[in-house]
Amino acid sequence: METHNKMIELMHRHLDGDLKKEEEVILRTHLEECVSCQHHFHDLKRTISLLKSVETIEAPINFTENVMAKLGAEKKHFKYKRWFKTHPLITAAAIFFIFMLSGAFVQFEGQSELVVSKQENLIVKGDTVIVPEGVTVEGDLLVKNGNLIIDGTVDGNVTIVNGELIDDDPLEGEGLMASVGEINGELNTVNKMFEWLWFQAKSLFKGVFSF
Amino acid sequence: MEQLIKEKIKQVKKGDQAAYSDIVGFYQNKIYQHCYRMLGNAHEAEDMAQEAFIRAYVNIDSFDDRRKFSTWLYRIATNLSIDRIRKRKPDYFLDAEVKGTDGLDMYSQISTEDRSPVEEVENLELKRYIHNEISQLPPKYRSIIILRYLEEFSLQEISDILDIPLGTVKTRIHRGREALRKRLRHV
Numbered sequence A: 001m002e003t004h005n006k007m008i009e010l011m012h013r014h015l016d017g018d019l020k021k022e023e024e025v026i027l028r029t030h031l032e033e034c035v036s037c038q039h040h041f042h043d044l045k046r047t048i049s050l051l052k053s054v055e056t057i058e059a060p061i062n063f064t065e066n067v068m069a070k071l072g073a074e075k076k077h078f079k080y081k082r083w084f085k086t087h088p089l090i091t092a093a094a095i096f097f098i099f100m101l102s103g104a105f106v107q108f109e110g111q112s113e114l115v116v117s118k119q120e121n122l123i124v125k126g127d128t129v130i131v132p133e134g135v136t137v138e139g140d141l142l143v144k145n146g147n148l149i150i151d152g153t154v155d156g157n158v159t160i161v162n163g164e165l166i167d168d169d170p171l172e173g174e175g176l177m178a179s180v181g182e183i184n185g186e187l188n189t190v191n192k193m194f195e196w197l198w199f200q201a202k203s204l205f206k207g208v209f210s211f
Numbered sequence B: 001m002e003q004l005i006k007e008k009i010k011q012v013k014k015g016d017q018a019a020y021s022d023i024v025g026f027y028q029n030k031i032y033q034h035c036y037r038m039l040g041n042a043h044e045a046e047d048m049a050q051e052a053f054i055r056a057y058v059n060i061d062s063f064d065d066r067r068k069f070s071t072w073l074y075r076i077a078t079n080l081s082i083d084r085i086r087k088r089k090p091d092y093f094l095d096a097e098v099k100g101t102d103g104l105d106m107y108s109q110i111s112t113e114d115r116s117p118v119e120e121v122e123n124l125e126l127k128r129y130i131h132n133e134i135s136q137l138p139p140k141y142r143s144i145i146i147l148r149y150l151e152e153f154s155l156q157e158i159s160d161i162l163d164i165p166l167g168t169v170k171t172r173i174h175r176g177r178e179a180l181r182k183r184l185r186h187v
């Protein structure tokens, strides 16, 4: 069994074009004398040719027109964004000014301890916040100065300031199983001073322009 | 071609929206097809493919010109599709099957070469079966198998599209192939 598994590993590496000369000889020699591995190898190659035989599908008629029509609706929002991006100096100066006034620098620089916007049913381990499996956070979640693991569900936007979302990927070790938890909203990770300002400015301008 | 697309993107970045319709026209079949294969039905595929092009347009300023536009576009489309799969209600598939139109829909759009009617039917059955087996794979594996064998990207390109290490692509493609081997063995 041990040898067969090793050979199956070699088959896959052969299919990816990763086999060294000597490994190729080992695989070929084994295939000559092992019927079960011959079948396995044959089935793998056949699977690939079956996959390749699937036909092409074309986009529905008017697809491009429909996309362009929808873009018309996006345009307004986009124009502001574009203006900010093409006038970075004015934007930066304006943002700087606004935040000098509002004391946002203090907000960002002054705190280094972990802050979580909600704590019901959440686990805090050191500087990591965990949304456990089966738990649903209703509404937005903000984590400052710490990392976040989501095994459950967040029904809202997630913002992480000075930290990151850890995808602990339980799939890797084992078989084909369901995936990690989910965010039913937007994920924003803010790690640098400027990004933080940009993020604040975006929410501010969204507020200003959303009437 | 890549050069022409680069020119178009420059124009879009300068604010020329019409130039973007050439880009959509050029990639529409590839992206729609990719979403269709990820999602398994025409309705969601159209939604997500449109959304992918809209997101790419809105975020065009954050696209790095030195990279391939198609890689970026495929990444957006794949992430949107996976996101959609995760948000599906559990009874989604039952609904789709009861209505029963999606399968027919799909085959009316397939471009076919000349074959005898009998061959055609057998072929369709088989292709439908294969499509169905692919859509049984968890999304992480499904995206890689589709990109590799149906859309013929290299492993390195897949690593770029999905933004995951090459080693992870290889591990997942091994597992995906094994899973499909078991499912397609008796075909």
Ligand SMILES: [Zn+2]
Pocket (backbone or CB within 6 Å): A003, A004, A007, A030, A034, A035, A036, A037, A038
């Ligand atoms: Zn063997």
